[in-house]
Amino acid sequence: MSGAGNETGVIGPGAPAVELVEISKRFPGVLANDKVNLAVNHGEVHCLLGENGAGKSTLISILSGMQRPDSGSIKIDGETARIKSPRDALKIGIGTVYQHSTLIPALTVLENLMLGQSRRILLDKGRARRRMEEIAAMLGIDVDSEARTGDLALGRQQQVEIISALWKGSRVLVLDEPTSMLTPQGVEELQKVLLELKQRGTAIIFITHKLHEALAVSDRITILRRGRTVGLLSKEELTGSTPEEIQAKIVRLMFGEEATALEGAAELQTRLADVEKLAVRNAPPRSGDSTGDIVLQLKSVTAHGDGLEPGISDVSLEVRAGEILGVAGIDGNGQRALAEVISGQRRPRAGTIELFGAPVHRHGVSARQKLGLRYVTDDRIGEGIVRSLSVSINLFLKRIGEEPFWNKGRIVPARINAESEKLVREYDIRTPGLASRSGTLSGGNIQKLLLARELSFDPKVVVFHKPTYGLDVRTTENVRATIRRLVARGAAAVLISTDLDELLELSGEIVVLSRGRLVGTVENGRDAAERIGELMIGDTRTTEVVA
Amino acid sequence: MAIATEPRLESPSELDTEPARPPARRGHAFVVNVVRSLVPMVLALLAGALVLLILGRSPVRFYSDVWRYGVELNGWQNSAVLMAPLLLVAVALIVVFRANIWNLGYDAQYLLGATLVAGYGPWLLTHWPTPLAYIALFLMSGAAGALWTIIPALLRAYYGTNEIITTLMMSFVGIDLANILIKGPFQDPTVNIPQTKTIPYNATLPNIPGTQIHIGFLVALGIALVMHYLLTRTSFGLRLQVLGANPKAARHVGINVRRLIISAFLWSGFLIGVSAAIDILGLWTYVRANWNPGYGNSIIPFVFLARLNILAVIPFVAFYAILSTGGDLATQSVNLPTDFLLVLVALILLFMTIIEFLGRRRELGQSYLTQGLKDALRQPLIRRREPK
Numbered sequence: 001m002s003g004a005g006n007e008t009g010v011i012g013p014g015a016p017a018v019e020l021v022e023i024s025k026r027f028p029g030v031l032a033n034d035k036v037n038l039a040v041n042h043g044e045v046h047c048l049l050g051e052n053g054a055g056k057s058t059l060i061s062i063l064s065g066m067q068r069p070d071s072g073s074i075k076i077d078g079e080t081a082r083i084k085s086p087r088d089a090l091k092i093g094i095g096t097v098y099q100h101s102t103l104i105p106a107l108t109v110l111e112n113l114m115l116g117q118s119r120r121i122l123l124d125k126g127r128a129r130r131r132m133e134e135i136a137a138m139l140g141i142d143v144d145s146e147a148r149t150g151d152l153a154l155g156r157q158q159q160v161e162i163i164s165a166l167w168k169g170s171r172v173l174v175l176d177e178p179t180s181m182l183t184p185q186g187v188e189e190l191q192k193v194l195l196e197l198k199q200r201g202t203a204i205i206f207i208t209h210k211l212h213e214a215l216a217v218s219d220r221i222t223i224l225r226r227g228r229t230v231g232l233l234s235k236e237e238l239t240g241s242t243p244e245e246i247q248a249k250i251v252r253l254m255f256g257e258e259a260t261a262l263e264g265a266a267e268l269q270t271r272l273a274d275v276e277k278l279a280v281r282n283a284p285p286r287s288g289d290s291t292g293d294i295v296l297q298l299k300s301v302t303a304h305g306d307g308l309e310p311g312i313s314d315v316s317l318e319v320r321a322g323e324i325l326g327v328a329g330i331d332g333n334g335q336r337a338l339a340e341v342i343s344g345q346r347r348p349r350a351g352t353i354e355l356f357g358a359p360v361h362r363h364g365v366s367a368r369q370k371l372g373l374r375y376v377t378d379d380r381i382g383e384g385i386v387r388s389l390s391v392s393i394n395l396f397l398k399r400i401g402e403e404p405f406w407n408k409g410r411i412v413p414a415r416i417n418a419e420s421e422k423l424v425r426e427y428d429i430r431t432p433g434l435a436s437r438s439g440t441l442s443g444g445n446i447q448k449l450l451l452a453r454e455l456s457f458d459p460k461v462v463v464f465h466k467p468t469y470g471l472d473v474r475t476t477e478n479v480r481a482t483i484r485r486l487v488a489r490g491a492a493a494v495l496i497s498t499d500l501d502e503l504l505e506l507s508g509e510i511v512v513l514s515r516g517r518l519v520g521t522v523e524n525g526r527d528a529a530e531r532i533g534e535l536m537i538g539d540t541r542t543t544e545v546v547a
Numbered sequence: 548m549a550i551a552t553e554p555r556l557e558s559p560s561e562l563d564t565e566p567a568r569p570p571a572r573r574g575h576a577f578v579v580n581v582v583r584s585l586v587p588m589v590l591a592l593l594a595g596a597l598v599l600l601i602l603g604r605s606p607v608r609f610y611s612d613v614w615r616y617g618v619e620l621n622g623w624q625n626s627a628v629l630m631a632p633l634l635l636v637a638v639a640l641i642v643v644f645r646a647n648i649w650n651l652g653y654d655a656q657y658l659l660g661a662t663l664v665a666g667y668g669p670w671l672l673t674h675w676p677t678p679l680a681y682i683a684l685f686l687m688s689g690a691a692g693a694l695w696t697i698i699p700a701l702l703r704a705y706y707g708t709n710e711i712i713t714t715l716m717m718s719f720v721g722i723d724l725a726n727i728l729i730k731g732p733f734q735d736p737t738v739n740i741p742q743t744k745t746i747p748y749n750a751t752l753p754n755i756p757g758t759q760i761h762i763g764f765l766v767a768l769g770i771a772l773v774m775h776y777l778l779t780r781t782s783f784g785l786r787l788q789v790l791g792a793n794p795k796a797a798r799h800v801g802i803n804v805r806r807l808i809i810s811a812f813l814w815s816g817f818l819i820g821v822s823a824a825i826d827i828l829g830l831w832t833y834v835r836a837n838w839n840p841g842y843g844n845s846i847i848p849f850v851f852l853a854r855l856n857i858l859a860v861i862p863f864v865a866f867y868a869i870l871s872t873g874g875d876l877a878t879q880s881v882n883l884p885t886d887f888l889l890v891l892v893a894l895i896l897l898f899m900t901i902i903e904f905l906g907r908r909r910e911l912g913q914s915y916l917t918q919g920l921k922d923a924l925r926q927p928l929i930r931r932r933e934p935k
Binding site: 345375377383384385387388406 | 780781782783785786788789792793795796798799800801802803
């Protein structure tokens with residue numbers, strides 16, 4: 001195990017930098033990895049593609065030392081390496097950038113970097129700064145070491161994470177869904193950094209759900225399904241065939257042969273193709289016309305945020321029946337405050353909220369719920385469900401004490417179970433049983449549970465907060481179809497999302513939230529993505545130049 | 548219903564917390580829980596025997612004496628009398644613990660209730676019809692206990708102040724207040740020791756016919772059953788459970804969290820106050836200054852062994868009541884201070900923690916030993932090898 005010796009990692013491309021051989025990992029009840037093979041060369045971007053639960057995260061957590069495989073081996077430059085902890089992985093030069101930021105917002109960039117690296121009692125700031133500048137120069141990026149990370153845009157924060165991952169050497173860089181939080185401009189910058197690293201011989205493992213991204217950045221693609229390697233697309237295959245052929249092939253591999261037999265598989269494939277081309281360009285079906293009655297109206301609403309999450313100030317918007325109003329913005333720009341102020345979880349400091357023309361801003365969650373207002377939270381596991389309670393109770397959490405499921409305060413299990421069974425079937429929630437603890441469900445099924453709960457009993461206005469975040473393609477399509485069906489029935493929806501593609505696919509009108517304010521409205525159509533992107537970074541860009 | 552076939556556990560963060568085993572059958576889970584609750588008690592009794600041996604006492608003698616004085620002859624009746632307040636305190640703790648609220652002010656809540664009952668009881672019981680006086684004293688004592696939780700409850704509900712600290716602080720204040728009351732307005736003028744007047748002998752709670760167990764035992768049992776129903780079958784119980792398991796979800800689903808926190812506190816304080824009324828009217832008849840039976844501290848481990856389930860806590864309370872009743876005499880017969888009983892309770896707590904830890908790791912499919920522990924055990928061996 002030669003560690004820090006290979007800091008620059010400039011080795012001729014071609015030799016496999018890292019090789020995972022026959023990796024198996026079993027969790028109780030699940031075979032997460034079943035003899036998975038993965039070889040990544042120096043100077044290569046290798047994409048790992050697969051549905052949720054395909055075993056991608058398990059595989060990289062083994063590579064980064066968070067988990068240990070039950071069997072199989074990891075070879076670094078042809079030599080078997082023993083990676084027992086994240087520290088071991090870093091020493092060998094395997095750096096990982098996780099989907100969610102691991103930086104501490106209150107600390108400066110340099111402090112964050114030293115936090116993970118220094119084991120000495122005395123901190124050596126000078127040395128750390130030199131190392132930081134060395135890596136930044138190598139990547140061709142410019143970072144202020146004294147800036148508080150909490151003040152940086154997410155793209156910048158990610159760059160800091162990449163520097164941190166490369167601290168001990170740049171042999172292998174693992175990126176877990178790195179683009180999910182970025183603006184289109186941020187994605188471009190990331191691609192530049194990846195190109196730079198590639199030329200220096202770093203092996204890059206890139207994990208994503210998004211097909212078009214995988215095709216854009218990767219040299220080779222490995223596809224996982226149900227814990228197994230089911231396909232490896234070589235560079236020749238990727239460049240040799242038409243995009244349509246590749247997509248068809250990937251979809252087949254990701255979802256199995258049965259995917260083609262599945263009802264609506266053809267539609268699924270066209271959907272994927274649409275996403276690739278940014279569906280909007282062919283003018284999407286507008287979600288209803290904007291002549292419906294105004295059902296939800298916010299007038300100059302101001303509310304506090306909590307902690308580092310900003311609040312919202314002076315937000316006014318109106319939503320009409322049969323419409324999906326999109327709210328775009330980079331994560332952490334007041335989305336949570338907006339969603340909660342509408343749902344009633346947060347009291348506004350100023351302004352009024354009207355539902356069907358009647359003020360509701362003094363009402364609590366359950367009063368608004370009874371009026372037909374629903375909220376599908378983005379924090380599914382954190383606040384959406386109670387993991388220790390059963391699936392059926394979780395389906396009824398928002399109706400505790402209500403007739404006919406409670407009779408004068410006494411629970412009527414038979415009615416709850418009968419209704420739950422119906423909902424489980426209707427929303428295709430995959431659960432071992434109604435009495436199973438909801439915490440044992442997968443992320444996609446938890447989201448289906450939340451949808452079932454919020455969309456049952458006549459919803460009229462529904463706030464969706466990042467409804468497809470972290471879901472696989474199939475569940476994503478499923479959720480989007482549900483939203484479309486909902487507004488087709490005449491309900492209204494507010495779709496708060498950080499996924500531009502999603503907004504462009506579903507919404508007719510998109511407002512942009514930046515630093516807690518609505519900075520503009522964009523009609524969906526040609527160039528909508530670019531205009532939204534500009535509004536999103538509009539006032540953050542200026543501050544970053546200063547920083 | 549579709550059966551989940553897809554592999555789960557996608558993100559590593561989920562792995563830390565989420566046991567991924569296929570749902571155990573209900574019966575199986577029950578057996579596991581029973582085993583996990585009984586093993587710590589057995590281990591504690593064995594370890595206690597070891598301690599006795601080291602001290603040169605006969606464990607056989609000690610444990611057989613516990614049995615003899617706690618169960619045989621009239622022992623079981625004394626144990627049952629002790630069970631009454633213990634059971635109510637246990638129920639009171641379960642109500643708040645289910646909501647993940649730590650009411651640790653039980654000593655003051657008990658003593659204030661007890662002091663009021665002993666202070667006003669003699670007068671009320673001689674001037675009012677007995678049943679009416681009983682009810683008044685029960686309510687008064689309960690109200691005193693509930694009142695003493697209000698400040699921590701409001702602080703927790705409105706400002707999120709840590710109730711472990713506030714209830715403990717209020718407990719110190721409340722215990723001293725009880726002492727002031729005993730030495731001041733409630734002092735029995737006929738004696739020189741600081742203590743309240745005594746409830747007349749003929750006015751104590753009547754016994755269950757044919758026994759020497761006062762009816763407070765039945766009252767406590769009845770309240771426990773009602774509370775069990777309330778916690779497991781009603782919307783109030785479910786709301787408490789949601790609040791305890793995930794406060795963010797409670798807010799999300801529209802539960803009035805503030806009101807719920809306050810009412811959980813009030814219920815808890817009220818029940819502790821009632822336990823004091825039963826105890827004073829049925830057993831003690833007066834309160835002496837600086838007296839504190841410390842029911843809460845002794846019963847807490849058993850509340851957790853019973854997994855916050857009221858039906859399950861009943862046998863545990865019976866066990867402790869027997870241990871305590873029999874142990875009082877048994878410790879004397881082997882010439883040890885009664886504090887040895889606290890050693891046993893502490894051992895139960897210790898083994899419970901260990902067993903829970905191991906059980907949790909088993910659920911997560913991990914090795915029984917933590918990586919850190921293994922490394923620490925291996926370290927000396929590795930070091931020794933290195934110089935060669």
